[in-house]
Amino acid sequence: MKQRLDQLMLKELIELSCGDTSVLIEQGENPTMEESMKAASHILAEYKSIASPVQARMDLSDKEKSTKLTIKERCARIAMALCQSGKADDAREILVAMGIGEEHLKTEDAILARCQSVIGEVEYERQRMAEYNAKRAAKQNGVDDVRHSWYAEIASVMSSLKVPVEMHINACVYANLVHQAVERNKAMAKMPPMAGLFM
Numbered sequence: 001m002k003q004r005l006d007q008l009m010l011k012e013l014i015e016l017s018c019g020d021t022s023v024l025i026e027q028g029e030n031p032t033m034e035e036s037m038k039a040a041s042h043i044l045a046e047y048k049s050i051a052s053p054v055q056a057r058m059d060l061s062d063k064e065k066s067t068k069l070t071i072k073e074r075c076a077r078i079a080m081a082l083c084q085s086g087k088a089d090d091a092r093e094i095l096v097a098m099g100i101g102e103e104h105l106k107t108e109d110a111i112l113a114r115c116q117s118v119i120g121e122v123e124y125e126r127q128r129m130a131e132y133n134a135k136r137a138a139k140q141n142g143v144d145d146v147r148h149s150w151y152a153e154i155a156s157v158m159s160s161l162k163v164p165v166e167m168h169i170n171a172c173v174y175a176n177l178v179h180q181a182v183e184r185n186k187a188m189a190k191m192p193p194m195a196g197l198f199m
Helices: 010-017 033-051 053-084 088-097 108-139 143-161 171-190 193-198
Strands: none
Touching: 010 033, 010 143, 010 171, 033 053, 033 171, 053 088, 053 108, 088 108, 143 171
16 A cells, blocks of 8 residues: 555646546555554544644644643543542642642642643643544535635746646655745746746
């Protein structure tokens, strides 16, 4: 099964982003859906890291934030369980390590209340992130919208770099062209108005 961006052509990358994982399967293979989805996710992330490193870092930051929320919630639940089983000092130690001031943890009730507060904060933040992601997903309605956004990007690259882009171009080469087009457009935006006439 194809595992790397450079193993795909641009047209296959577009199909993959539309949900067709069959472009990854090589002759005689029969991967599970989980294996296909994992490979697809890895390849699309690789594309984004080359074509749009800033967006890739933002996505990574979102995943990191989600992981930190999970850890925070688990710590609070462990502290709560410890306190409820008569180990308030251990619970206090966990909460202090999480950055909660010891002056707010003097009694068992205060420890339990603080744990409940942390769990509530995590649930609120998760809900806020889920709503944001749902709004972002709603903007990318269907397969046709995804395909049209690819075509718009290809047209933009061709216009910016003044080169034809064929559908059978290597997907990794295309990702680098996108990055070059973005960097060129940034450089052009910083130039005085007349300088663009000579580029």
